Structures are given as C-alpha cells and as structure tokens.
Amino acid sequence: MFRMGFYPEYRGHLCLLFPFLCDWRNVRRFGMPSVFIKTYGCQMNERDSEAVAAQLVAKGYVVAPEEADADVILLNTCSVRDAAEQKALNKMQTLIGQTRKHNPDAVLGFMGCMAQSRGQELIDQLPDVDLVLGTQKFHRAGEYLDDLLGGRRDKVVDTAEETGSEATIREHLSLGASEAKAVTAFVSIMQGCNQFCTFCIVPYTRGRERCRSIEDIVAECRELVAGGVREITLLGQIVNSYGKREIGVRDGKSAFVQLIEAVHEIEGLERIRFTSPHPKGYGDDLVEAYARLPKLVENAHLPVQSGSDRMLKLMHRGYTRERFVDLVGKLRAADSEMGIGTDIIVGFPGETEADFDETLSLCAEVEFDNAFLFKYSQRRDTPAAAMPDQLPESLIEERHARLLEAVDVIRVRKLKEYIGRQMEILVEGPSRRNAARLEGRTRCNKIVVFEGGERFIGQVMDVQIADATKTTLYGDPAILNLN
Ligand code: SAH
Ligand code: SF4
Numbered sequence: 446m447f448r449m450g451f452y453p454e455y456r457g458h459l460c461l462l463f464p465f466l467c468d469w470r471n472v473r474r475f476g477m478p479s480v481f482i483k484t485y486g487c488q489m490n491e492r493d494s495e496a497v498a499a500q501l502v503a504k505g506y507v508v509a510p511e512e513a514d515a516d517v518i519l520l521n522t523c524s525v526r527d528a529a530e531q532k533a534l535n536k537m538q539t540l541i542g543q544t545r546k547h548n549p550d551a552v553l554g555f556m557g558c559m560a561q562s563r564g565q566e567l568i569d570q571l572p573d574v575d576l577v578l579g580t581q582k583f584h585r586a587g588e589y590l591d592d593l594l595g596g597r598r599d600k601v602v603d604t605a606e607e608t609g610s611e612a613t614i615r616e617h618l619s620l621g622a623s624e625a626k627a628v629t630a631f632v633s634i635m636q637g638c639n640q641f642c643t644f645c646i647v648p649y650t651r652g653r654e655r656c657r658s659i660e661d662i663v664a665e666c667r668e669l670v671a672g673g674v675r676e677i678t679l680l681g682q683i684v685n686s687y688g689k690r691e692i693g694v695r696d697g698k699s700a701f702v703q704l705i706e707a708v709h710e711i712e713g714l715e716r717i718r719f720t721s722p723h724p725k726g727y728g729d730d731l732v733e734a735y736a737r738l739p740k741l742v743e744n745a746h747l748p749v750q751s752g753s754d755r756m757l758k759l760m761h762r763g764y765t766r767e768r769f770v771d772l773v774g775k776l777r778a779a780d781s782e783m784g785i786g787t788d789i790i791v792g793f794p795g796e797t798e799a800d801f802d803e804t805l806s807l808c809a810e811v812e813f814d815n816a817f818l819f820k821y822s823q824r825r826d827t828p829a830a831a832m833p834d835q836l837p838e839s840l841i842e843e844r845h846a847r848l849l850e851a852v853d854v855i856r857v858r859k860l861k862e863y864i865g866r867q868m869e870i871l872v873e874g875p876s877r878r879n880a881a882r883l884e885g886r887t888r889c890n891k892i893v894v895f896e897g898g899e900r901f902i903g904q905v906m907d908v909q910i911a912d913a914t915k916t917t918l919y920g921d922p923a924i925l926n927l928n
C-alpha cells in the first residue's frame with residue numbers, strides 16, 4: 446500500500462485508505478472523527494504521514510477516503526524547493542474555500558517541513574488554519590486534534606525541539622488488514638542532517654542528526670515482517686551517517702553496517718533497501734556489505750548534485766567528482782548488477798557553461814540508471830541564497846531541458862538492455878497505471894509490469910523481460926522460483 450517511491454511532490458497525493466475502514470457510511474453514525482492526510486515531499490514525509498494516521502486510528506479516528514468528507518484535513522508539507530511550498534499553500538487556500546462553506550467546523554492543519562520552517566507565519570497568512578505541527582511533534586497530533594475538535598483550544602502552533610522525537614515515528618497502519626497487506630515498508634532510522642549543504646533547507650526543517658537504537662529499529666522491522674512485509678527501506682537524510690557518534694565503529698564496521706546486519710538476521714525478510722546515502726560517508730565496509738549480505742539489494746541512490754568540483758565545493762558537498770566516480774566504480778565492482786540513481790541540481794549560483802558541461806560529462810561517464818533533476822531554488826536563510834551570480838530562470842530552464850534529454854537517452858538505453866533477460870522481482874501489487882496488471886521491482890529498482898493473479902502479490906518470482914518503455918519494463922512470468 447505504501448510503495449517505494451521517489452519525490453512524491455511529483456506523484457500526487459497519498460490517500461490513506463485502508464480496507465478495515467471501508468464502511469465509511471457507518472463512520473459518521475458512530476461519531477468517530479475522520480482525517481484525511483495529503484503528503485508532499487520525500488519518503489520521510491510519506492512515512493511520517495503513515496505514522497500520524499496510525500496514531501490517530503489508534504485513538505479512534507477513521508481515515509476519510511475523500512477530503513470533502515473529513516473532519517480533519519492535514520497537509521504534510523515539504524520546503525525543499527519553492528514549488529513544493531507553493532503547492533501546499535495553494536491547496537490549503539482551495540481547502541479553506543471549499544470546507545469553510547460546507548463543513549465550517551473542519552480542522553485544517555499544516556505539518557512537516559514547511560510547518561517547521563514557517564510556524565506561526567502560516568496562520569498569520571491563512572487565519573483559517575487551525576494547526577501547525579513541526580517535524581519533531583508528529584506524535585502530538587492526536588492530543589492537539591482532540592483539543593481543537595473538542596473546542597478546548599482555538600489554534601495550536603508547535604514547532605519546538607523535542608528530545609527523543611526521532612524514536613516516535615514507529616507505528617504502521619497496514620498491519621492486520623489482511624486484504625491489503627503491505628509488501629514493502631519504510632522504516633525511519635534517524636532524523637535530521639548535519640551536512641548543511643549551502644543550497645539546502647533540510648537541516649533547518651529537520652534539525653540535527655538524531656538516531657534510533659538498533660534494537661528499536663529491529664523490533665519495528667520484525668513486527669512488519671510478521672505482518673507480511675517482505676522488503677524494508679531504511680530511511681534517513683544521510684542514512685550512512687547513522688549512529689556515527691552514538692554507536693561508532695565496531696570490528697571495522699560502521700554503525701550503519703551493524704544496523705543492516707541486524708535487520709538482515711530477520712527471518713522472512715527478503716530485501717533491504719536504504720535511502721539516501723551520502724557519497725562522502727560511503728565506506729568500504731558498506732560497499733563490501735553488498736557482496737556479503739544477500740538481502741541487501743543491488744541499488745544505491747547516490748545524490749551527486751553536480752559534476753563540477755568547483756560547484757561541489759561551493760555546495761559544501763564534501764567530495765570531489767573523482768571520489769564520486771571512484772565510489773561508483775567500487776559499487777559496480779562489488780556487484781555488476783548495481784542500479785545507481787542520483788539527484789542533480791541545475792543552475793546553482795555561479796554555475797558556468799563549463800561547470801554545466803562537467804555535469805553532462807559526468808552523466809555520460811557514470812550512466813546513471815535513474816537521475817532526478819532539480820532546478821535550483823533559492824531557500825531562505827541558506828548560504829547559497831546570498832551568493833552572487835544567481836542565474837536567470839530562462840538559463841536554468843534551458844540547461845535543465847538539455848540535461849533531461851541526455852539522462853533520458855541513457856536511462857532508456859539501459860532499460861532496453863534488460864529485454865530478453867530473466868529478472869527476479871518482488872511483486873508489490875496492482876500496477877499504478879493499469880490495475881488489471883501487477884507490478885513488481887527488480888533488486889536493482891526497476892519497475893516491472895506483468896499479467897498475473899492476486900496470489901502473486903508478495904511473492905519473489907522470476908520474470909522474462911519482454912519489452913521496455915521510457916520508465917518501465919514489461920515481463921512475462923517465468924515462474925521458476927515462486928515460493
Ligand atoms: N539528503 C539527501 C537529499 C535530500 S533533498 C542527500 O543529500 O543526499 C533531495 C534533493 O533535493 C537533493 O538531493 C537535491 O538534489 C534537491 N534539492 C535540495 N535543495 C534544493 C534546492 N534548494 N533547489 C533545488 N533542488 C534542491
Ligand atoms: Fe540537504 Fe545536504 Fe543534508 Fe542532503 S546532505 S539533506 S542535501 S544538507
């Protein structure tokens with residue numbers, strides 16, 4: 446139900462609809478408050494929304510299938526680029542227009558990164574908003590909503606820091622709902638970021654790095670696997686910084702590798718993924734783990750941002766192009782099937798044609814399986830926003846289009862190379878494009894769509910790749926190892 450994805454501001458809303466709540470018409474009769482959550486931003490936000498929904502359901506709330514029906518509407522927001530903030534602000538404006546007419550008592554709230562970075566300012570700008578919940582306060586959603594719905598408080602803004610809040614994002618919703626057992630799940634292992642890349646707002650919205658204990662994370666993973674989950678994605682802003690200070694290196698293994706090993710022990714778990722690692726902290730112990738730990742799939746999302754050393758330095762990324770290329774080489778040597786994805790920012794302040802050419806040549810050299818391209822967006826209070834030579838929008842657009850074309854050609858060519866091959870997939874559920882078909886993922890993170898019955902969902906099986914479009918592989922099941 447909660448699928449592995451990338452940047453959901455491109456993927457529409459996350460509608461938290463679960464089968465055990467399907468008899469929606471009964472809900473109002475029994476007077477249970479209903480909640481609708483729409484999610485913008487990254488996988489961390491998807492995970493936070495799920496945890497908030499789980500918390501509210503445990504308190505007796507029900508999840509509304511449509512925003513129009515809900516007593517509480519929450520927008521879980523992202524600040525990483527201006528466009529993401531504008532989307533959530535426009536949506537709230539529309540909601541205010543609609544709900545205040547039909548459902549004047551509905552509670553409207555912002556949570557997540559924009560709530561954290563803008564706080565009270567959001568209510569000053571949109572006085573109909575009732576709740577602003579920061580990134581260290583998700584676990585307080587139920588208490589605040591009870592107060593607002595019960596009329597005990599008129600407005601709540603809480604963006605304070607809270608020690609231990611990183612350990613509160615652990616409840617999942619889909620367990621126990623037999624018809625819709627989740628096959629994949631996200632598990633948040635840490636919060637925050639200490640890297641302070643000069644363009645990035647995340648350290649200000651998510652705070653400093655704080656990690657959960659290995660025992661706590663493993664216990665959550667065990668429960669998920671007992672409920673039918675077969676693939677777990679460990680989440681953090683820089684996952685390979687996990688536990689650096691708190692846990693440290695043991696027997697030559699970083700805390701992150703120790704965590705992967707502990708999760709790897711869980712019987713019944715088929716696959717482990719993680720996102721996003723930082724190239725700077727990708728040690729040999731982690732590279733070596735791919736060859737040693739069979740459940741760790743051959744995939745790394747490694748955001749490079751630029752191919753120019755001059756830009757990388759100005760961005761405060763902490764690695765050079767040479768080190769990045771070297772790391773990709775090591776990963777591919779550890780496993781030739783390794784899928785490598787990346788993020789790239791186009792139009793960082795001062796980026797010259799020569800710098801941009803370096804990014805084009807890096808993409809040609811590395812041949813990423815997947816690249817997310819972002820137009821540089823000035824973020825308040827970040828050092829890059831005050832740098833000279835901010836580029837005009839038209840130039841950023843033009844470079845973005847050129848790079849997009851280049852990475853698309855590479856991606857499609859690489860996808861076509863899979864035609865005729867037999868690949869192992871984990872079947873996640875109905876295809877998003879065509880619900881009559883099924884969809885699974887290869888270990889290297891390629892989506893494969895095929896014809897098949899519901900009984901395949903949750904199975905690891907082999908498919909013969911018959912065709913490829915720009916983003917998707919199409920397969921015939923070659924059911925050799927169905928287990
Ligand atoms: N922690 C991850 C990235 C999280 S943000 C990492 O460092 O690897 C996701 C992506 O958004 C970044 O990789 C970057 O490419 C992009 N991004 C961040 N700030 C941006 C900005 N100000 N403008 C455009 N893109 C940005
Ligand atoms: Fe942002 Fe850099 Fe931290 Fe990633 S590593 S979240 S880009 S500051």
Ligand code: F3S
Pocket residue numbers: 485486487488489490522523524525557558646647650651
């Ligand atoms: Fe956006 Fe916050 Fe994620 S700013 S990218 S939702 S950590």
